[in-house]
Amino acid sequence: MRLLIGIDDTDGAGWAASTARLAREFGDTLAGEARFIGSVGHILFSGVPATTSNKASCLVVESARADAADFLLAQAAAYVEANAAPSSAPGIIVAGAEAEALVDCGRAASRREMSAEELAPLLGGLRAVGLRGGRGLIGAAAAVGLTARGWSGRWLEFGGLRRLDRAVQARELRALGIFLVSLEADAEAPAPDDWIDTHGRLRPQLAAGRAVLPLRRIGEGMWEAAGAEPMKKSR
Structure with a gap:
């Protein structure tokens, strides 16, 4: 089963590790439980006041586990909690085929600022975790949607290209x-x-x-x- 893991808002002022780096390093921890195919970085709407570059990341993984989505959400939440900046408000979303429901969200978030109220109806049935307020859920959802759409972003890791x-x-x-x-x-x-x-x-x-x-x-x-x-x- 192929799954997408969206992660956003894990860094902060003066924090060395970007969300892109955290996502890649989390992917490397999955050996044995899932195959880390790669991670895609997406640049969202630049006018959001709470961020500078407004980049979100999406990991692409495959797993044969029957509980893969729940397992990966728990693993990602624990890793992000331990490695994100104290001032951050991370959001994490894991989706399989249902990722298609977030395509329009991703396209909207690349063009304008979205609100938590707009996102809420889209999260029904999705596995999502918001930490410390979960401001990053919007970016996480957008990264999943844009990756599912398949026509934007860059692979920051793919098959060991680094x-x-x-x-x-x-x-x-x-x-x-x-x-x-x-x-x-x-x-x-x-x-x-x-x-x-x-x-x-x-x-x-x-x-x-x-x-x-x-x-x-x-x-x-x-x-x-x-x-x-x-x-x-x-x-």
Whole structure:
């Protein structure tokens, strides 16, 4: 069974770990109980006064447990409670096929500020937990809805992509399940042995429910990830 786990509002001013990082690290704890496929980051409406970048995360997992949804909600709640910023108000939502009911919520939250009153009717039948007031439930619901829709956001983890070198061959990315799409005018696509410069920031798009990496040709047998900004060197 495939399940989506939306998480939002776990960080705070001066807190080192972002919600995206917390979500990825929680996914890594699920080995043996569920298969962590990846996590998708979504940027929601920027005008919400309680946040800066307003990013929410959604984990994609698979589990054969009969009680997978309840188990994952309990695990996520315990992990977030232990690792979220004290000033945060996290929200967590776990959904399977019912995630489709949150698609319109996700689209709305990417365009305007939503209220808790608007969200409340949508939570019936969903597994949700709001901690310390649960302000993050709106973002968690939006992340689940947008991931279910499958046409926005970027994969922040997918098949171990963070362990890859900056320059990788097309065959390596395809082996992970990442679809490579050329943005060039001709019909050429990267050959298996072609090299791709990810600029150290491999973040495939969520498109058609898949991990898709747009590419531009930069030389013979050489490509680069379109729109990828080089990682800043740490001092």
